[in-house]
Every structure is written in structure tokens, then in C-alpha cells.
Amino acid sequence: MITALFYGLAASLADGAACVAVSIKSFLTFPLWTAFLPAALAWTAAGFRGMSPERLISTNILSLVLGPL
Numbered sequence: 001m002i003t004a005l006f007y008g009l010a011a012s013l014a015d016g017a018a019c020v021a022v023s024i025k026s027f028l029t030f031p032l033w034t035a036f037l038p039a040a041l042a043w044t045a046a047g048f049r050g051m052s053p054e055r056l057i058s059t060n061i062l063s064l065v066l067g068p069l
Helices: 002-023 032-048 053-066
Strands: none
Touching: 002 032, 002 053, 032 053
């Protein structure tokens, strides 16, 4: 459960950065989809870690809920 919490918190920081990028998209000079790469990489790393499906779901839910906050 500790690894799911760690990856969920890391992905929530990346989701928060992506939410900020969406909010200020008119000021950005890079494509908007690049802001979502860190979150996708965190989810992929959690999947490669070999977590059970329940822990992967809890990681994704944790990151998607805490990211916009």
C-alpha cells in the first residue's frame, strides 16, 4: 500500500502541473499535450512496478482526485 500511495502522490503532483498548464494554455509556447507526459510516466512506472490491479486503480484514483486540488 505504501508504494501505491507514493506513486499516487507523485502522479498527483504531475496532474496538478497539467491542470495549471491547461489553465494558462494561452501563455504556453509548447504543445499542451506535453504537460500530461509526467502523469502518464508516473502511471506507467506504477504499472511496471508490478502492482496488483487494485493498487493501480487506487494509485490512479488518488492522483486524479488530488491533482486538481
